[in-house]
Amino acid sequence: MSALAGSAADAVGLTVLLPFLGFLVNGALAFVGPRRTRLISIVGVGSVAAAFGVAVLVFLAVLGAHPDEPYVRSFWTWMPAGDLAVRAALQVDQLSVVMLLVVTGVGALIHLFSVGYMGEDPGYARYFAYLNLFIAFMVVLVLGASFPVLFIGWEGVGLCSYLLIGFWFTDREKAAAGLKAFLVNRIGDAGFLVGMFLLFKHLGTLEFVAVAERAPRLLTPGGGPATAIALLLFLGCAGKSAQIPLYTWLPDAMAGPTPVSALIHAATMVTAGVFLVARAGVLFALAPAASAAVAAVGAVTALFAATIGLKQWDIKKVLAYSTVSQLGYMFVGVGSGAYAAGIFHLVTHSFFKALLFLGAGSVIHALHRAYHHTHRRADAQDMRNMGGLATCLPVTSRVMWVATLAIAGIPPLAGFFSKDEILAAAFGRGAESPFWYGVWLLGAAAALLTAFYMTRLMLYTFHGPNRTGTPERPHIRESPRVMTLPLVALAALTVAGGLLNLPHVGTLHHWLEPVTRAAAELVAEPRPPLGTELALMALAVLIAATGIWLARTKLRPELLVPADRSKPETGWQKLLLEKYRVDEFYDAVLVRPVVWLSRVVLWKALDAGAIDAAGVNGSAVVARSLGWLGSRLQSGQVGTYVLIFVVGALAVLGALTG
């Protein structure tokens, strides 16, 4: 029996239930009282804040006991099928508690921000209903005690993401973005499912505790099954966490309301893949090849997405590619066996990236209102229409600078420590094989670009002359308190977040130790000597400073012109702006052939021609004719009925006595 039984950890179910109740209430209000804004806000924000309160209590309980074993709170058995019993059970351990705090805490702040951001939207109740539902599913994802339960949350957040990306579904392009996210994720989920099947075939269980116990006994390290399982699970992660080759949906997902981008597409859902690799650490430790693949994909994605981020004009697109790139870092961390470092970056990233997105939301909100005032139609997200906003939006500008320095990796802000630890871990494994030096190099290069494109974003948005338009300029005002308050809170977390896990003090590292131990026993955690690590740190600071300096000297915000008057780019700049034309490539090579195949061959020829005509309709015709024959016997004549009755009676008599 775990030390946590009987403690506050027993109330962990509330963290799912409260947001879910919020969803029910707001869902009902969407029908019966869509304009009861006050009530909707109280329910929407209150339910998540209350869940955060419960999460803190659970955290304190875990802090007090610091148990070696996870505490599994089982509610009921959903469906026993042969050897597989899917229990509705939640798992409380150090890892899930950290995730729970992030999800409910950052979630509550973003809910609060939404009160201001979405206040005017006619779909206010529907918005909060979806957002609450998202939190409920996300909590199921991080707390689930088995792969199937995690998968329920996994699919649930995918659904909410789809609903929220297409929130303004009357806009065809936005609805299409939602659909794209949904479909691309299906590819990854198929991998996840097959991985689960294989896992069950080899281990006979899908519960995390039992998997961690059986996997080292039943799977050969580096063997085929272990590698296949790990790679298939990673395919699911690559879909959810937007890694090459499945990253294309995330930038399009920015079509949703900005707080949604902050919550789902930066701070929580997209990090689920990283969380899963850490959760299934034992499986990845048993499959070194798969782990190397994780790190390689992460490193390449980090650099690749960062280059695209260099030339985007849409402020949210820059942040979207930045998210893809940062997720790449996290995969480098968990791929090199430094699970704590990966999770650490996940946590700090959720602070500063949520802050960046909300800050961008604040800017967009201000511009949008200004354009609304003068009835001009212009892109409120295009940085060419911004500039010089630091004076009008002082709070937003300051907190975004904090976040920019953090993501660039300037000490002592949160991002510096977490990114540094990941790169140090990759470097530390360089002794095993030069492959890991390559991973490190890619990561370091991406860090340079990160510092550059983030500084570019800040310069173009907040500094230099203003390009919004003369009539609009007086109407640009700082966002209301309800929006700036979450910004300040997140900025504080961004500053202090690094303290969670200082190098060689390692609070978070030590905290997660009971969870990562099983994996660490198989593959020792990489750790370069102190001298090397200090040198790496100095180098990282140098890289970040160089990036900022380069941007500061090379970019000329005063030469920019508003979007509608700019000349189109040429050469490699055009290629970057068009995101290497990967979407077009996928469209030509995959989407169109598949659509053609399904339309012409599968649908028209096979489905409509063969299956429908011969199979479905054929058997339907046979069934219907039999049914028709049967109803002919139903003549309404009692005599006929008695005759059939007697025949039946004789048959039964014969069967029993014969």
Place this chain on the structure above:
Amino acid sequence: MPLDLEHGRDLTLALLPELLLTAWAAALLLYAAWRHRDSSAQRRAGWLSLFGIAASAGAVLWLWIGGARLEGPATSVAVDAFRWAVDLIILVGAALTVLLSVHYLDREGIRVPEYHPLVLFAAVGMMLLAGGADLFVLFLGLELMSVSVYVLAGINRRNPASAEAALKYFLLGAFASAFLLYGIALTYGATGTTKLSRIGAQISALGIESHPMLAAGLALLFVGFGFKVAAVPFHMWTPDVYDGAPTPVTAFMAASVKAAAFAALVRLLLEAFAALQPGWDGVVWGLAAITMVVGNLIALAQRAVKRMLAYSSIAHAGYLLTALVSGSLAGAAAFLFYLLFYTLMTVGAFAVLIAKGRSGERDVTSDDLSGLAESHPLLALTMTVCMLSLLGFPGTAGFIGKWYILTSATGAGYAGLAVVLVLTTVVSAGYYLPIVMAMYMKPRLHEMAHADVGLPRVVRGMLVALVVALLFYGIWPNQLLTLAREGSHAFLPPHVTPVAVPFSPN
């Protein structure tokens, strides 16, 4: 609470639910006799009858929770969880029927207050079927139920279809009762007793497992009950009667009458004839298979929703028979679970039909339901959930029920029957889903297509509760499954010690 049924007081306690309901029904009948042909009296009698049902349900719960059990020799009445569970299912069915009927009778101008006492009397008969541990008590219950339902089916005398339904039901019912009675006689002849537990004991004590007289008796009992549960080929009356009877009565027949007859059959097979299971499993197998195939296929050919539901209820008799084939406790538990939700989804579907069928439910086709979701979202949702649950769609209680029936059959080695069940379920999608499609995906036939659709608030509340129950227990069935399993433990062998009175059949 140990009950010794030799004592009058304990016997009264054991029969308390039935006694309460009978007294209430008799009093209500007196009231109806004085206030004849009065629609406000009809409404009042309806609301009053709910109190009787509630009192009876309270008594059942009191006995169940109080842990009533039999002490002393087995008698004519069973005191076990199976009885309580089925009693509650029956009472729920009766209450839902009354709720549907009050408004319906008003609307159709059927001013008969005695309608409601008849429902109560039928319910008493059903409860006797569920609790009878003696062939004669079973017969008594069966007749009490049947006579009441004959009248209910023909209660709308001005409607020729209703009158025809009642007459057909009566004629064929009498015919089937004769078979049943002959079966009882033969069984008595073979074993010298009519008490179910003693029959079982006598069979093994006398070693007459393969005696032809016993086999013939069992066969005739099968025929008699097969008629009541509408198993093919004893089902021919069903479509005509279900179609012609007033729709709330149809719901009552499809749900509760069937449930009670099935419960009696379960008790008969598992308590009296458990030793003969290797013999009768073939009969149940065959009846179940042919019932599923015929019910589902003919349902596919129907255009009128009411008739489709009649055939669907035949198909469901096949599913319930599948739960019986193994004669195992798991099967009995699955049976109880399915019975409850079968009652709920059947009544729910008929309730929607009643709301839609102001101008005669018999003529409502799936096309008439087109676009219902737009104007009446609650009705459409109820119908959808009921259709999906009847189909056995995951996430609904119907799925869990079907799932447990399947596992009980495959677990005992009846994989073939499970295959038939799954295949015929696929066929059933062909008539359940078009209804959902019509409601949500087709436009209304004309602007005023659903203008006359309406339902009183109390029925609306009832539908919401039904939908919630069907969905809730589709996701969280555990508590009810535990209860169902407890109910099936009534048939744990050995039940009583064999009586060693030698009786040699001639």
